[in-house]
């Protein structure tokens with residue numbers, strides 16, 4: 001099993017380019033199921049989750065090819081197995097994103113019910129509630145959600161809570177429904193907007209994506225299109241926090257600053273200097289960092305996917321900082337590992353309270369999920385001496401070429417087998 005060896009204590013400096021967004025690419029690849037014509041997707045990050053999604057789509061019968069510019073062409077002319085097996089859903093929860101498109105286009109889908117995962121229970125009741133409102137019949141058969149419908153019909157659906165993939169699944173399903181659907185309390189995440197733009201390019205009639213009410217007027221069929229995946233705002237934020245925490249100066253290019261407003265605001269509050277251009281963000285740390293309080297919430301508020309990384313910054317900042325997690329029940333798995341590096345953190349319910357220390361010390365730590373892994377890498381870059389991060393397969397799910405990118409901005413990091 002691979003691990004990362006990090007020699008910490010070196011400020012990061014230079015320029016790093018951000019990859020396409022994992023959480024936009026995954027639903028967009030699934031959108032290919034909505035048409036028998038070819039969907040071409042560019043700026044798809046090279047990640048394990050993307051490979052898993054392509055395997056899943058390939059298993060169903062989608063024809064997939066990659067051109068010389070690394071654009072992916074997907075043609076779902078013959079979907080022979082409208083199914084996501086337990087093996088696939090267990091490997092990647094986002095597999096559930098095939099449910100909406102399959103039932104909308106083929107009138108049937110068989111998708112394994114996802115279990116709980118490292119960060120929380122993560123049920124999919126809202127996805128199912130929405131599909132039922134559109135006329136699908138859903139039954140549970142041996143751990144599988146089996147959905148059937150002749151043709152979905154438009155419906156007004158009020159989601160009980162804000163769900164990102166739930167909104168995406170229902171938005172995709174509604175594109176081919178008969179009549180108009182209105183999704184209320186929809187997720188406003190930029191990835192939802194990116195998916196909507198792709199669907200619109202395929203001929204869907206969608207308005208309101210990016211607000212909490214999305215209206216979808218169903219059409220008879222969707223057609224071929226090309227779409228470029230948006231830049232990854234969480235990867236962007238991860239580099240910015242790493243630069244700030246190590247006392248460095250880094251410019252992240254190919255980014256979309258307007259998708260990171262809450263994170264940039266909190267970074268400024270720590271005392272670092274932030275400058276932005278249309279497609280770049282520069283962070284420059286000088287002097288002592290101040291610990292800050294933050295609370296995760298749906299977009300446009302502070303993203304839960306940045307909570308673990310930002311907490312590292314607080315561990316070496318002056319004073320007390322409180323990180324409150326409101327999205328997932330169990331997203332503090334990194335806390336114990338950070339404490340092994342000398343951080344002072346106490347967990348009280350959904351709050352993690354950090355008391356800043358002058359420095360962290362290298363140690364062996366173990367990654368538990370994707371964003372926790374990213375936080376341990378940042379902590380390793382901050383800590384004096386050597387840190388070994390184990391189980392980095394989590395990291396490979398969501399960060400493209402992370403050690404190469406970090407090396408280019410001065411990190412001493414290498415992968416060992």
Ligand code: EPU
Pocket residue numbers: 023026094120121122123124125126127161162163164165166304305327328329370371398
């Ligand atoms: N929820 C329900 N019922 C549902 C759906 C969600 O109770 O039917 C709950 C969840 O248990 C959670 C909350 O609602 O407590 C929000 O979950 P959401 O559905 O928004 O999460 P998700 O769609 O499964 C996506 C991202 C996650 C990210 C969350 C929150 C993708 C593929 N995944 O997950 O990304 O943390 O939104 O922003 O888009 C990651 O990239 O590391 C990651 C975990």
